[in-house]
Amino acid sequence: MAVRVPILRQGRTLIASIQEDLSDGDILELQSRVLEDVIRHRATGVIFDVSALDVLDSFGTRTLSDIAAAVQLRGARMVIVGIQPEVAFSMVLLGLTLADVPTALDLETGLAMLGRAA
Amino acid sequence: MDDIIASSAGGHGRPGGHLADQLRWFDITETDRRQAEALAVTADELAEPIIEDFYAHLLSFEDARRHFRGEEQIARVKQGQLKYFRELVSASLDEDYVRNRRRIGQIHERAGVTPTLYVGAYAYYLHRLGHRVMAKMQDDPAHALPLLLSLIKIAHFDMSQALETYVEAREATIEQREREMSELPTPVLKLRDGLLLIPVVGTLDSYRARSLTVKLLEGIRDHRARAVVLDITGVAAVDSAVANHLIQTMTAARLMGASSVLTGLSAEVAQALVKIGVTGEALRTAGDLQHGIEMAERMLDG
Numbered sequence A: 001m002a003v004r005v006p007i008l009r010q011g012r013t014l015i016a017s018i019q020e021d022l023s024d025g026d027i028l029e030l031q032s033r034v035l036e037d038v039i040r041h042r043a044t045g046v047i048f049d050v051s052a053l054d055v056l057d058s059f060g061t062r063t064l065s066d067i068a069a070a071v072q073l074r075g076a077r078m079v080i081v082g083i084q085p086e087v088a089f090s091m092v093l094l095g096l097t098l099a100d101v102p103t104a105l106d107l108e109t110g111l112a113m114l115g116r117a118a
Numbered sequence B: 001m002d003d004i005i006a007s008s009a010g011g012h013g014r015p016g017g018h019l020a021d022q023l024r025w026f027d028i029t030e031t032d033r034r035q036a037e038a039l040a041v042t043a044d045e046l047a048e049p050i051i052e053d054f055y056a057h058l059l060s061f062e063d064a065r066r067h068f069r070g071e072e073q074i075a076r077v078k079q080g081q082l083k084y085f086r087e088l089v090s091a092s093l094d095e096d097y098v099r100n101r102r103r104i105g106q107i108h109e110r111a112g113v114t115p116t117l118y119v120g121a122y123a124y125y126l127h128r129l130g131h132r133v134m135a136k137m138q139d140d141p142a143h144a145l146p147l148l149l150s151l152i153k154i155a156h157f158d159m160s161q162a163l164e165t166y167v168e169a170r171e172a173t174i175e176q177r178e179r180e181m182s183e184l185p186t187p188v189l190k191l192r193d194g195l196l197l198i199p200v201v202g203t204l205d206s207y208r209a210r211s212l213t214v215k216l217l218e219g220i221r222d223h224r225a226r227a228v229v230l231d232i233t234g235v236a237a238v239d240s241a242v243a244n245h246l247i248q249t250m251t252a253a254r255l256m257g258a259s260s261v262l263t264g265l266s267a268e269v270a271q272a273l274v275k276i277g278v279t280g281e282a283l284r285t286a287g288d289l290q291h292g293i294e295m296a297e298r299m300l301d302g
Helices: A024-040 A058-073 A085-093 A107-117 B002-010 B019-025 B030-040 B043-059 B062-067 B070-090 B095-111 B115-136 B141-182 B206-223 B240-255 B267-275 B289-301
Strands: A007-010 A013-017 A045-049 A077-081 B189-192 B195-201 B227-234 B259-263
Touching (some): A007 A024, A085 B206, A085 B240, B030 B070, B030 B141, B195 B206, B259 B289
Parallel strands (some): A013 A045, A045 A077
16 A cells, blocks of 8 residues: 655755654655645755654665655755664665765754755 | 694683594604603602692792691692692593693682793703603613603693693683673763764773674764764874774764764874775864864854
């Protein structure tokens, strides 16, 4: 069953809170929806909250990097928030370091980060 | 041959594991055993005066004298020596014998009998014994010599058993200390809101590095930290696996949204990091804790 991640809007910031493990198809669907929303709402910031996830695989990580790069091309910034300790370490072990995407501890910190930049 | 080297290099804690190999290495044959047994008949007669001489010799050293509490103890130890000597010439050289010898080695080790004292005492014995046997078999020196040579072989085997116990005991002590060092707690200290300090003191082995990772990452989550200063002034050296682990931990911290600063790298640690290909750009480091904290505070405020 496809999972449709809700994209919330607060001011000019979009928030996508991923609550369960997504299939590769779900992630691709989310990618195109986020980019459409960025354009439609002229968003300046995007936050991906992954705090509910127990695992982030290489496909998911790469797609998040892609989304971040595309968002940046629209002149907006993207932050990934809520990567859990064990998720973070297993990502590093897999060599997934998300070198060009900013990260923050939680939603609040992420919002503050985007607020400072704006 | 390789087996023997391997067993002497790494085969501790297995008394008599390769007893047959060991005996072969010392070139101890059935003939040697028979010849040692030939001495057994006269063992007591030979040994008693030597033991008397030996203790006179031993007690002429002030340090040694202090170890003995009165005549009674000396008499008991002398009795023990006689038994030791009887066992040496009876030369059963089986597993029980080896176990017993190792046990005695342990007792010596604990009593502070150093290898020098032990080997010295043995040399004293063998020397006196040689003279006495030669004197006793004056009429037949050609027969006496092989007897003694066989006994010397067995004596050396005997010494090797005791010395192995010394090494084992030391290694056990070292292992114990290492374990204690790596079980030192690693506290996570909150310096101010959002800033953690983790000082690491002692040996950083891979076991402790793992627990450090867990503490650091969970500390970030629990304290909602945005910067972590990891101070390893108290760590003398790390191997490349641990160095790699440190880098991975700091990368994971970044994924959680916290910047980390590594401070107090010793020369060896710095070299270990360079060896695995880490450069200053990939890693935020500061020369000492003060600068590290200043750097972290700038990151928090900036």
